[in-house]
Amino acid sequence: MAFIEAWEEEINDFVKKHYQGFFSKNKFEFLQKQAAQGGGLMIFSDGNVHFEILNNKQRFAIKVGSKVNDQLRWGLDVIKAYFKITDYRIDEDDTPSRKKVLLESFNADDYSGNANFFISNFNKIKGLFSSANYNETKVQLEKLSLEKAKYV
Numbered sequence: 447m448a449f450i451e452a453w454e455e456e457i458n459d460f461v462k463k464h465y466q467g468f469f470s471k472n473k474f475e476f477l478q479k480q481a482a483q484g485g486g487l488m489i490f491s492d493g494n495v496h497f498e499i500l501n502n503k504q505r506f507a508i509k510v511g512s513k514v515n516d517q518l519r520w521g522l523d524v525i526k527a528y529f530k531i532t533d534y535r536i537d538e539d540d541t542p543s544r545k546k547v548l549l550e551s552f553n554a555d556d557y558s559g560n561a562n563f564f565i566s567n568f569n570k571i572k573g574l575f576s577s578a579n580y581n582e583t584k585v586q587l588e589k590l591s592l593e594k595a596k597y598v
Contacts, residue, residue, distance in 0.1 A: 463557075473492055498511070510522065531590070
């Protein structure tokens with residue numbers, strides 16, 4: 447019997463609570479795990495979208511990316527901000543609105559809300575990371591990440 451570290455068990459419990467039904471329905475599979483100081487991460491994928499769960503001292507962070515480049519993943523906060531900015535057509539010149547969207551539209555500790563966001567927007571997210579859209583998505587999400595960093 448293999449020994450499961452505490453952080454792995456915590457991630458497994460987190461997945462069971464928030465994502466298990468969705469993962470089963472959409473054929474997400476476990477890809478890899480990696481220990482880190484204070485916790486670790488596990489990556490799941492449906493073959494198109496990589497879903498990373500980081501557990502650091504019982505706090506969870508979700509990042510999403512494409513199989514095209516396993517190292518580039520973005521938090522749900524940036525993806526949610528991207529949707530709001532594009533859906534509401536917030537121009538780059540509208541700094542106050544962009545800042546508000548980038549800083550106030552997401553609560554990282556709202557695990558159920560974040561799961562609901564991911565699940566209800568999965569097809570849209572999957573489209574972002576499709577091979578046809580990936581290069582543009584990468585550019586836009588990197589720009590938003592840098593823009594958000596200026597405000598934090």
